[in-house]
Amino acid sequence: MPPLSNYIQPICLDNGQTFTLGSTCWAAGWSSGRGGVEEVLQEFQTTVVDCGNTSTSNSICTGFISLDEGDSGGPMICKVGSAWFQAAVLTTSSSNSTSQTRGSDVSVFVKLSVYDKFLLGVLGTFLSPTSSGDTTTAANTGEIPAHPYFFFLHLLASIICLHFLL
Numbered sequence: 001m002p003p004l005s006n007y008i009q010p011i012c013l014d015n016g017q018t019f020t021l022g023s024t025c026w027a028a029g030w031s032s033g034r035g036g037v038e039e040v041l042q043e044f045q046t047t048v049v050d051c052g053n054t055s056t057s058n059s060i061c062t063g064f065i066s067l068d069e070g071d072s073g074g075p076m077i078c079k080v081g082s083a084w085f086q087a088a089v090l091t092t093s094s095s096n097s098t099s100q101t102r103g104s105d106v107s108v109f110v111k112l113s114v115y116d117k118f119l120l121g122v123l124g125t126f127l128s129p130t131s132s133g134d135t136t137t138a139a140n141t142g143e144i145p146a147h148p149y150f151f152f153l154h155l156l157a158s159i160i161c162l163h164f165l166l
Contacts, residue, residue, distance in 0.1 A: 011077060012085045013119065014112045019060055019078045019087055023048040027065050027090055029074035048078065049106055058114050060087050065107045076109060086112050 004010070019025070027044040044065045051061035062076070067090060076088040088109035112119075 011075070012083055013116075014085045014087050015116070016113050017080060017085050017087075019048045019080065019085075021048055021050060023078045023080065025062055025076055025078040025087060027062075027067070027074060027076045029067065029090060046107075051106070051108060058111055059108050060111050061106050061108050063107070064105050067107075088112055089115075 025046050025048060027046065029042055046062040046065055049061050049063055051059055060076075060078075074090045075086045076090055077084050078087045079085075088111055090109070
């Protein structure tokens, strides 16, 4: 397991977080659409936009992101204050509502909070941000959760979740 550093940090789960219009978001993936997997992780910056008539409490819309097959399973993260939250899991499956596009200017994703019960079942106590029982510290301040395996288990849960979705 790699140690936490300036480049490796845990991320807050959205826990029903509201991402306001204009919130800065990033998507990341290995983009295999150009004949092979990229050697460098690809990043896409976008912002939260109005979903229009496709809006539900389980969806989040961003400016259009052109996703390739290798981007599936990557995180879409959004900044709220000084903290970063995983808002969605990327997929390029056209039959899955996680990546529907409405016109050419909006991408619609299913919020990570849809998978709260699954994540709680898989990660259990690792979702607690501190050992003192104060569950607001990491979510509100962006501090690193107390358990060093939090990030690894979150990634593992995302992979397992995608396996069942696809």
